[in-house]
Amino acid sequence: MEEEMRANMLVIRELDKNEDTQKVEELERRCEAGSCGEMSLFTDLLGDPICRIRNSPSFLMLVAEIGPGKEIVGIIRGCIKVVSCGQHLRRPSNEDSDLKIEPICTKLAYILGLRVSPSHRRKGIALKLVNRMEEWFRRNGAEYSYMATELDNKPSLNLFTKKCNYTKFRTPSILVQPVFAHRVKTHRRQITIIELTPPEAETLYRRQLSATEFFPQDIDRIVQNKHNAGTFLAVPTEYLWTGLDRFLSDPPESWAVMSAWNCKEVFKLEIKGASLARRLAAKATRMVDKALPWLRIPSVPDVFTPFGLLFLYGLGGQGQQADKMAKVLCGHAHNIAKELGCGVVVTEVASQEPLRSAIPHWKRLSCAEDVWCMKRLVEDYSDGSLGDWSKSPPGLSIFVDPREF
Structure with a gap:
C-alpha cells in the first residue's frame, strides 16, 4: 500500500x-489547447x-x-x-x-x-x-x-x-481577420498614419487611456518590447503634425490609435478538423488572389498548417470619424501582418467597445463571447x-x- x-x-x-x-x-x-471557433x-x-x-x-x-x-x-x-x-x-x-x-x-x-x-x-x-x-x-x-x-x-x-x-x-470578443494575398487600401488621401516612437506611444497611452480597465502601469515595457510591431496614430490629412506635444494640447476633431504585437515569434496556431473540400476551396481563393491581386478577393490564408498572428491592442480614439480612422489602422495592420508572414490579425475588445464596428473580422473565425x-x-x-x-x-x-x- x-x-x-x-x-x-x-x-x-x-x-x-x-x-x-x-x-x-x-x-x-x-x-x-482550445481557442475560439475552430482554432487551437x-x-x-x-x-x-x-x-x-x-x-x-x-x-x-x-x-x-x-x-x-x-x-x-x-x-x-x-x-x-x-x-x-x-x-x-x-x-x-x-x-x-x-x-x-x-x-x-x-x-x-x-x-x-x-x-x-x-x-x-x-x-x-x-x-x-x-x-x-x-x-x-x-x-x-x-x-x-x-x-x-x-x-x-x-x-x-x-x-x-x-x-x-x-x-x-467581463465577456469581451475576440475578432479575427485573415491576412489576404493582396494589400488592403488605407485611404491615405483622407487620413494620415503616423508611427509613434515608443516614448511617444507611452505618453499618448498614459494621457488618453490610463483610466481604461486593465491598463498596465508598465506600458513603457510593452511598447519598447521587441515583439511590439509599432504604435500608429491616424489623423485627418489636413491636420498638420508637428509632434506629440502639439497633438496633446491641440488634437484634431477625430483621431484613432492602435498598436500591433507580433505573436509569431512566441507561438503558432492551426485550424483543425477542416474537410478536404474546404482546404481545396481555401487554396483556390489564395491562388486567384495571388494571380489577380488588383481584384482584392478576400482569400483564405493557409491556416490549416501552423501560422503566426499579429495581435492588435491599445485601440482608442475620439471624434465622429474615429471609427473610420480605426478601420484604416486595421487595414495598415493587415499589411504589416502580410509583410511579417502572419496568417491572421486578431484583437480583443469589450462587448460595448465604441470602435468595435470598425474592426474587420470573419465571424466564423472569431469568438463573440470570451469569458473573464x-x-x-x-x-x-x-x-x-x-x-x-x-x-x-x-x-x-x-x-x-x-x-x-
Whole structure:
C-alpha cells in the first residue's frame, strides 16, 4: 500500500527550464489547447515553456509531476502586474488648487496556460495547481486574480467558478481577420498614419487611456518590447503634425490609435478538423488572389498548417470619424501582418467597445463571447471608498495586454 501511495504521490513545484522543457512540450501536444471557433494553440515556436510570460513584470510557472518516473501531468502559468481598475480618483494638484484626476490602480494576477494530461483529469490536479499559484499571488501582494476561457469550456468555468470562487467578470470578443494575398487600401488621401516612437506611444497611452480597465502601469515595457510591431496614430490629412506635444494640447476633431504585437515569434496556431473540400476551396481563393491581386478577393490564408498572428491592442480614439480612422489602422495592420508572414490579425475588445464596428473580422473565425473570471484575493480594503473591483459594472472599453493573449 505504501509503495502504491508513493507511486501516485503528486508533487507541485516550480518549472526547471533545463530539465522540464521537453516534458512540458509533450504535455502541451497531448492537451487540446482550445481557442475560439475552430482554432487551437498548436505549439510554442521557440520551445520555451515560459516564452509567453517572460515579458511580464513578475511571473511563475508550476508543474505537477507524479510517480517514480516524475511524469509531468499538469502545468500552470501566472503573472502579476499593476493595472487600472477603470475608475478615477480626484486628488489636489501640487501646481494649483484644481483637483487632479488619477486612475485607481491595483496589483492584479493572471492565470493562463492551465493544462492537465487527459489521462490524469478529474483527480483534483488542476485545483491543486490553481491553489498553489494563488498562494504565490498572495505572497507577492496581488489583490485580485483573473483568468480567461471560452464560453463553451464548461470544465474550466466549473473549476474556477464553483471550486475556486471566481465570478464571471467581463465577456469581451475576440475578432479575427485573415491576412489576404493582396494589400488592403488605407485611404491615405483622407487620413494620415503616423508611427509613434515608443516614448511617444507611452505618453499618448498614459494621457488618453490610463483610466481604461486593465491598463498596465508598465506600458513603457510593452511598447519598447521587441515583439511590439509599432504604435500608429491616424489623423485627418489636413491636420498638420508637428509632434506629440502639439497633438496633446491641440488634437484634431477625430483621431484613432492602435498598436500591433507580433505573436509569431512566441507561438503558432492551426485550424483543425477542416474537410478536404474546404482546404481545396481555401487554396483556390489564395491562388486567384495571388494571380489577380488588383481584384482584392478576400482569400483564405493557409491556416490549416501552423501560422503566426499579429495581435492588435491599445485601440482608442475620439471624434465622429474615429471609427473610420480605426478601420484604416486595421487595414495598415493587415499589411504589416502580410509583410511579417502572419496568417491572421486578431484583437480583443469589450462587448460595448465604441470602435468595435470598425474592426474587420470573419465571424466564423472569431469568438463573440470570451469569458473573464475574477476573484478578490485579499479580505481587507486599503481604502474603503474604492469598493470591490470584481463586483463593479463593465466600462465601455478594456485594455488587453498583448503579453497575456
